[in-house]
Amino acid sequence: MAIEPGTKAPDFRLRNQHGQTLTLADHRGGKNVVLLFYPFAFSGVCTGELCALRDALPSFVNDDVQLLAVSCDSPFTLRVFSEQEGFEYPLLSDFWPHGEVSRAYGVFDEEKGCAVRGTFIIDREGVIRWTVVNGLPDARDLNDYVTALRAL
Template sequence: MSRQPLQVGQTAPDFTLRDQNGRDVSLSETLRDRAVLLVFYPFAFSGICTGELGEIRDDLGRFESEALTTFAISCDPMFSLRAWADQEGYFFPLLSDFWPHGQVASDYGVLDETAGKAMRGTFLVAPDGRIAWTLVNPSGQARDLTGHEEALLRLTSA
């Protein structure tokens, strides 16, 4: 990893990536309506990643609401993400940061350049485009996906 992960208060870099269905998804366009939780993960079909995204799928109301939407992002190609989403029943956006390889993960400071994969970086982006909360775990360590909820409450009650 060549950059440090973005911190609370910094401006989130905008991006447009393709989801598992081939649709372009833009951070800035989504922020017009609500906050966005960015969940970077190393690889589709891997054990810890399947568990983490399964947690999002199984408790989708915590991750998709009028105040929040969630984007899961990896360096996998779109077609791999589609196969994984179909197999696991993921009906939230899985975004492909495949080409230029890992550019968005790099912009957020969570690209492991040696392995060519994203680290387990999680960023809550407020509607004003600033990072409101963040958590970065090493690739082999599952993250606690509950931490964003307190930060989201602060955003929506302000």
């Protein structure tokens, strides 16, 4: 079960598609974070969701907000995916220990070995303020994220 709004967001250390280590704490006190978990790079629904974010990037990467997208794919896979689709935001690898961060947020599907579609809006103090979790085949509505960010 996904962690609920009002809960302190678990910190993490993950490598992005360029091999750099990022933490959630890097943004504490500075920016709100849209933390988006997705199942697999290159899959149809995931590619569609991440491209929609790319196309609306100013709403999700700006002076107030940072988008962080997490999957259990390897950093090497994420680099090729990012280059192919022109993503200019961090794709974080929860590859090893496999799914550790996805489990901490309650969005890891043990049977499939990947994250489900979970999104967490985290405020500058590191508290989860809004969340939505969809099953593997169900895309999320980006307008919901924008509405949740405006409420902060």
